[in-house]
Amino acid sequence: MSRIIRHIFLIVAFLFLAATGLISSRARAATFTAALDRDTISLGETATLSLNFEGGQPTKLPPPDVPGLQFGTPSRSFSQNIDLNSGQVNAKLTLSFPVVPQREGEFTIPALTADVNGQQLSTPPLKLTVLKADAPPAAAIDSGNEIAFMKLSLSDKKVYVGQMLTAQLQVCLRDDVQDFGNFQFTSQPADGFTINKMAQGQNQREQIGNRIYTVIPLTFALTAIKTGTLSLGPFTASATLVVPSANDQGGDPFFRQFFNQGERKQIPLATGTLTAQSVPLPAENVPANFNGAVGDYQLTATAGPTNLTVGDPVTVRVMISGRGDLGSVTLPDQTALRDFKIFAPTSKVKYSDQLGMEGDKTFEEIVTPQNSDVHEWPRFSFSFFNPDDGQYHTLTEHAVPLLVKAAAATPMPAIAANKNSAPENQTPQDILPIKENIGLLAQPSTPLVARPVFLAAQAVPVLAFLAALIWRKRTDNLANNPRLRRQRAVAQLIASGMDDLKKLAAENKSDEFFALLFRLLQEQLGERLDCPASAITENVIDEHAVLRDAPQPMREALHELFQLCNLARYAPVRGTSELNSVAAQFEKVIHELQEVKA
Amino acid sequence: MKTKVRSSERQFALTKRRMEPVHVVSYWILVLLALVFTGNVFAADVAGDFSTANKFYAQGKFADAANAYEKILASGTASPNLLFNYGNAEFKSGNLGKAITAFRRAELLAPRDSEIRTNLNFVRNQVQGATVRESRWQNWLGNLSLNERAVFAAITFWLTFLLLAAKQLRPARAAKLKSVTWIFAALTIFSGTILGVQAANHFSRQTAVVISAQETARSGPFEDAQNAFAVHDGAELSVLDRRDDWVQVADSSGKSGWLNKSQVEILPGA
Numbered sequence A: 001m002s003r004i005i006r007h008i009f010l011i012v013a014f015l016f017l018a019a020t021g022l023i024s025s026r027a028r029a030a031t032f033t034a035a036l037d038r039d040t041i042s043l044g045e046t047a048t049l050s051l052n053f054e055g056g057q058p059t060k061l062p063p064p065d066v067p068g069l070q071f072g073t074p075s076r077s078f079s080q081n082i083d084l085n086s087g088q089v090n091a092k093l094t095l096s097f098p099v100v101p102q103r104e105g106e107f108t109i110p111a112l113t114a115d116v117n118g119q120q121l122s123t124p125p126l127k128l129t130v131l132k133a134d135a136p137p138a139a140a141i142d143s144g145n146e147i148a149f150m151k152l153s154l155s156d157k158k159v160y161v162g163q164m165l166t167a168q169l170q171v172c173l174r175d176d177v178q179d180f181g182n183f184q185f186t187s188q189p190a191d192g193f194t195i196n197k198m199a200q201g202q203n204q205r206e207q208i209g210n211r212i213y214t215v216i217p218l219t220f221a222l223t224a225i226k227t228g229t230l231s232l233g234p235f236t237a238s239a240t241l242v243v244p245s246a247n248d249q250g251g252d253p254f255f256r257q258f259f260n261q262g263e264r265k266q267i268p269l270a271t272g273t274l275t276a277q278s279v280p281l282p283a284e285n286v287p288a289n290f291n292g293a294v295g296d297y298q299l300t301a302t303a304g305p306t307n308l309t310v311g312d313p314v315t316v317r318v319m320i321s322g323r324g325d326l327g328s329v330t331l332p333d334q335t336a337l338r339d340f341k342i343f344a345p346t347s348k349v350k351y352s353d354q355l356g357m358e359g360d361k362t363f364e365e366i367v368t369p370q371n372s373d374v375h376e377w378p379r380f381s382f383s384f385f386n387p388d389d390g391q392y393h394t395l396t397e398h399a400v401p402l403l404v405k406a407a408a409a410t411p412m413p414a415i416a417a418n419k420n421s422a423p424e425n426q427t428p429q430d431i432l433p434i435k436e437n438i439g440l441l442a443q444p445s446t447p448l449v450a451r452p453v454f455l456a457a458q459a460v461p462v463l464a465f466l467a468a469l470i471w472r473k474r475t476d477n478l479a480n481n482p483r484l485r486r487q488r489a490v491a492q493l494i495a496s497g498m499d500d501l502k503k504l505a506a507e508n509k510s511d512e513f514f515a516l517l518f519r520l521l522q523e524q525l526g527e528r529l530d531c532p533a534s535a536i537t538e539n540v541i542d543e544h545a546v547l548r549d550a551p552q553p554m555r556e557a558l559h560e561l562f563q564l565c566n567l568a569r570y571a572p573v574r575g576t577s578e579l580n581s582v583a584a585q586f587e588k589v590i591h592e593l594q595e596v597k598a
Numbered sequence B: 001m002k003t004k005v006r007s008s009e010r011q012f013a014l015t016k017r018r019m020e021p022v023h024v025v026s027y028w029i030l031v032l033l034a035l036v037f038t039g040n041v042f043a044a045d046v047a048g049d050f051s052t053a054n055k056f057y058a059q060g061k062f063a064d065a066a067n068a069y070e071k072i073l074a075s076g077t078a079s080p081n082l083l084f085n086y087g088n089a090e091f092k093s094g095n096l097g098k099a100i101t102a103f104r105r106a107e108l109l110a111p112r113d114s115e116i117r118t119n120l121n122f123v124r125n126q127v128q129g130a131t132v133r134e135s136r137w138q139n140w141l142g143n144l145s146l147n148e149r150a151v152f153a154a155i156t157f158w159l160t161f162l163l164l165a166a167k168q169l170r171p172a173r174a175a176k177l178k179s180v181t182w183i184f185a186a187l188t189i190f191s192g193t194i195l196g197v198q199a200a201n202h203f204s205r206q207t208a209v210v211i212s213a214q215e216t217a218r219s220g221p222f223e224d225a226q227n228a229f230a231v232h233d234g235a236e237l238s239v240l241d242r243r244d245d246w247v248q249v250a251d252s253s254g255k256s257g258w259l260n261k262s263q264v265e266i267l268p269g270a
Helices: A002-027 A138-143 A253-259 A452-457 A459-479 A482-506 A510-529 A552-568 A576-595 B002-018 B021-058 B062-074 B080-092 B096-109 B114-126 B136-141 B146-169 B171-204
Strands: A031-036 A040-042 A047-054 A058-060 A069-071 A075-083 A088-101 A105-109 A113-116 A119-122 A126-131 A148-154 A158-160 A164-174 A179-187 A193-200 A204-208 A211-224 A228-232 A236-243 A263-270 A274-279 A295-304 A307-309 A314-324 A340-342 A346-351 A358-369 A380-386 A391-397 A403-405 B207-210 B214-218 B227-232 B236-243 B246-250 B256-260 B264-267
Touching: A031 A119, A031 A126, A040 A263, A047 A113, A088 A126, A148 A236, A148 A263, A148 A274, A164 A236, A295 A380, A295 A391, A314 A380, A452 A459, A452 B146, A459 A482, A459 B146, A482 A510, A482 A576, A510 A552, A510 A576, A552 A576, B021 B062, B021 B080, B062 B080, B080 B096, B080 B114, B096 B114, B096 B207, B096 B264, B136 B171, B146 B171, B227 B256, B236 B256, B246 B264
Parallel strands: A040 A126, A158 A274, A307 A403
Antiparallel strands: A031 A047, A047 A088, A058 A113, A069 A088, A075 A088, A105 A126, A113 A119, A148 A164, A164 A211, A179 A236, A193 A211, A204 A211, A228 A274, A236 A263, A295 A314, A314 A358, A340 A358, A346 A358, A380 A391, B207 B236, B207 B264, B214 B227, B214 B256, B236 B246, B246 B256
């Protein structure tokens, strides 16, 4: 139990001290220092710039910027220790920047300013001296003291401008080097050369002086681009080697090779400077179509199809193969070929070696004969300068005979004749010929969907449907309402009866007139009073509730019309004008009667 | 006043006499004959010009032939065959962009003409650089022209509503018409949807065809703007925007830039 209490007490004490230490560390003033691990290095070596922050962390730190020095990505390390005596916690942050020099000289890393806990802290400027990396002297190499070195050699000392040559760099590692890595060129100066592709050869073992070295050969392809003295080097590089540790040299050598973990070292490497003389191409015997190709080449050219119509495309393929700067080889000027339209050629280079010095370049161009007088694709010539024999050479391919027919509208090639064979799926050699007939002419116009008339026309079927729907509803209503049906039938009967009345009045047919009048009165009153027409007599005018509430003049007029009908059976024949006035009176009464609410 | 009235009445009477039914018919026949005759004369002129252009082509004078076809087109007349021959002449003259434009216009008029498609594909194969091509869906849409699809959709629409109207007018046959009505209603919805998509494609997805030998698209709509990317004769590019005399285009790789209107020809979608 007492052990547990003691542990708890210790933990609480530790936490208390830590808390007070953190508080006190915050209270303490922060510091910012900068240091270089070395103040002098050789070109190719890497120095380390350490920025140390104590008592706080930077919130803003602009990266160093010194022309000629390259600062890599920093690594961070953070440490914290508690001083149990003072109870303080010391927190320290270190940022380590690898510094790679780009050239030799004296460099000053300026004062760096950082914002730490709101304080602007600065470091003093630092000096770094970068020495020229020289190739080790021959005596040092022969003595076997050099753990690693580089050698540079050129394949030719005299070159023509435009010629391709090779340079070989050998990286030599002494036999006790356990590991080799992080090889990086820091500079590859070349004055008058362009450095092209690089290839690594097979490692070899070689005795140099009194030691065995592993030789790593690296070959570069170069192109001389100017005349005069050209220089190459010094190439500088850095590499990391693992060599046996100097502190662990005792014991049996057999066991030492297994158990010695070795020491990792970064070393600078440098070569000497080589020169070559570049001479211009001879000015004599320059072929007319020479366009700067330097090397040793062969030529192949083909053209097809050879049986064609004016304007048909002919594919011309030119292959230039051999050794030289194939990338810069171009076709000779062909503007003199006026009988052909020549489209811009496409080219493809295929290298057969790793350095890009040998291979073939294929040009493909489409040409079209412009008239039927063309009988051949003219012979094709290509000239180059061969630096091996120092002479110009011209290669010529024979002319390709062409059978060019005048373009005609009538003949149809097989591809077009068979419409079912889906010509778009085939690969035609030329466009299909023109058509003889102009076909159906049309005026370019707005699409139908954008024309208001077309859009308005779409309302017609909708309106037709709506009309049919309304008609259907009305028909259904009529079928379900006998009173309405009778009202319409009576209205129709009255309308036709009025015409008959006028006709009978004009013909002075009194008996028929009044018989019809009586019947029409019965029909209209029967419809209004919703009772059979045959049951209608003059009495209903006073007896039926509907008519009792009707206007008095209308009722009197109805009485009068009934009485006239009765009198007509006994009274003498009346004249046309009197019948017409009765018809007019009937029309008026009928209109008033139709207004009466049934 | 009376004299005036009489004279006007006489005039009316005379007019009436002149416009008797027989005369009216004669008048309209004359008008129709005049229209047909002038139409024939016009058609004969166009056919003559077309034949002349064909002769130029046969003689290998492709530029002259292209000019002659272009002249006919400038008169406001077009036909798939005329545009087809014009495209051929422009291609033979080395103008890939103008040839593609002509073939694509011909394709809009005759979307299922395999010869037009063959020549269009042939010319497209000669074009260098990135270019925008129709998707499979757009190609399917292009099998019918916009007008053909509009007519098809209109026919199904009309038939659907006329069948609905017939059901109202002849309720006894409503049961028999029901299944047919449903089929046409479904067809109407389908063809209407496709028509909508094609119309949107036609009006909003425009293509700019480069008609100059080699041009540079610029990063802004002005001459001094930085170069964005190079375009070649015949390249088909999507139109993104327009501003004054400039068209913003994008190629198939998504690069966009501005070209002057004079460097391109704008075509509608399928």
